[in-house]
Amino acid sequence: MKQFSTISDLRYFLASGHKKGVSVGFVPTMGALHEGHLTLIRRSKAENNLTVCSIFVNPIQFNNPEDLEKYPRTLSRDAKLLEENGCDVLFAPDNAEMYPPEKKEPFGLEFGMLDKVMEGKFRPGHFKGVAIVVKKLINIVQPTRAYFGKKDFQQLTIIQNMVHQLALPVIIVPCETVREKDGLAMSSRNMRLTIAEREIAPTIYQILCKAKEKTGKLPVRELKEWAIKKIQENHLMRVEYFEIGDKETLMPLETWNFKNRAVAFTAVFLGDVRLIDNIELFS
Ligand code: PAF
Numbered sequence: 001m002k003q004f005s006t007i008s009d010l011r012y013f014l015a016s017g018h019k020k021g022v023s024v025g026f027v028p029t030m031g032a033l034h035e036g037h038l039t040l041i042r043r044s045k046a047e048n049n050l051t052v053c054s055i056f057v058n059p060i061q062f063n064n065p066e067d068l069e070k071y072p073r074t075l076s077r078d079a080k081l082l083e084e085n086g087c088d089v090l091f092a093p094d095n096a097e098m099y100p101p102e103k104k105e106p107f108g109l110e111f112g113m114l115d116k117v118m119e120g121k122f123r124p125g126h127f128k129g130v131a132i133v134v135k136k137l138i139n140i141v142q143p144t145r146a147y148f149g150k151k152d153f154q155q156l157t158i159i160q161n162m163v164h165q166l167a168l169p170v171i172i173v174p175c176e177t178v179r180e181k182d183g184l185a186m187s188s189r190n191m192r193l194t195i196a197e198r199e200i201a202p203t204i205y206q207i208l209c210k211a212k213e214k215t216g217k218l219p220v221r222e223l224k225e226w227a228i229k230k231i232q233e234n235h236l237m238r239v240e241y242f243e244i245g246d247k248e249t250l251m252p253l254e255t256w257n258f259k260n261r262a263v264a265f266t267a268v269f270l271g272d273v274r275l276i277d278n279i280e281l282f283s
Helices: 007-020 035-047 065-070 075-084 126-141 150-166 188-192 195-200 203-214 220-232
Strands: 002-004 024-029 050-055 089-091 145-149 171-175 237-246 262-270 273-280
Touching: 002 007, 007 024, 007 050, 007 089, 007 126, 024 035, 024 126, 035 050, 035 145, 035 171, 050 075, 050 126, 075 089, 089 126, 126 150, 145 150, 150 171, 150 262, 150 273, 188 273, 203 220, 203 262, 203 273, 220 237, 220 262
Parallel strands: 002 089, 024 050, 024 145, 050 089, 145 171
Antiparallel strands: 237 262, 262 273
């Protein structure tokens, strides 16, 4: 596996492949890789001639400085995992490379309500930070396909919207959430859970599954209230939001009129670790 830390070296390496029409799959990450990321790498490998993974803990998408500071950084372990899973190229730039100090990031995109609800409401500025870095990474790598997990459903929707708005020449490939055996959605944040928190963390997905069973049987508002109460029965968990939204507009649903488009989304604190998950209610 080749490893680059500068944009110019990566571009130089990719140029000949691009010229020959080689298909490039791209998996952008913030590192602390787990099976979820590696599933994306393997899918990219199966669908493209060359797979590029980026590892960059993007400071401008963190609205909480403590979260940024505590974000796990495990580059040499990550590089080994990527190598073992057949990744061809690792791009791991530092902050100065991605955000040269003399330049201000231009940003002319508007996402309407997509970045105002749920994660957007509780993490102001987060999705602008994500969109800026993903656009920049796509410009650098010029991939044929880019792979994103559905665990970050709202992020995926916003990236699809950006690619559409800017007509970026890339295919966005949504990938199913990868879960631990007990149902907990894989996340780099899971490694920050204490043993007691890790034990109860699967409750989040269990309640999402039960909510799916109850879909259409209770009014939307009652189902949301039920789910929040049920999650918080465990005193280690605090629900930041539990929302039922439209799978495309992400707007909260008031009734089951468009039930085949309903997705339940939640963000839950276990101690100071914030986990998110979602389930398509009528899939
Ligand atoms: O999902 C992530 O890990 C990040 O938000 C991403 C897409 C790599 C952008 O920094």
